[in-house]
Amino acid sequence: MTSDNPVLLAIKVWIAAAWADGMLAPAEEASINAAIGIAKLSDAEREAARGWLKNKLSLDDIHLSKIPGDDRAGIYAAALSVVAVDEQVAAAEVKFLERLQKALHIDAKAAEEIRKRAGG
Numbered sequence: 001m002t003s004d005n006p007v008l009l010a011i012k013v014w015i016a017a018a019w020a021d022g023m024l025a026p027a028e029e030a031s032i033n034a035a036i037g038i039a040k041l042s043d044a045e046r047e048a049a050r051g052w053l054k055n056k057l058s059l060d061d062i063h064l065s066k067i068p069g070d071d072r073a074g075i076y077a078a079a080l081s082v083v084a085v086d087e088q089v090a091a092a093e094v095k096f097l098e099r100l101q102k103a104l105h106i107d108a109k110a111a112e113e114i115r116k117r118a119g120g
Helices: 006-019 026-038 043-052 069-084 091-103 108-118
Strands: none
Touching (some): 006 026, 006 043, 006 069, 006 091, 026 043, 069 108
């Protein structure tokens, strides 16, 4: 299993987003588990991804530079949805999303469009 797998990198981002406020809400965990269940992953990759839910991940734990440019907007949009799934977006989650936006090299105008499409 390679850490360069874009699907696994995306899942790591979503898990880090869910943990950004210091806790993993049941709705966040269920949402990510559903994504893991339908993702094109091997059984070993799926098991590894579910294991990541048990420990807090941060952006520093993820090789964001390895995420393909074409995937970045979608990953950012999904992270917006992950933090909003429990209907509470904490200040720490907002800061996480700001860091993620910059780390993925998504400019402010594009980020605003993504937020609008994501309903936030």
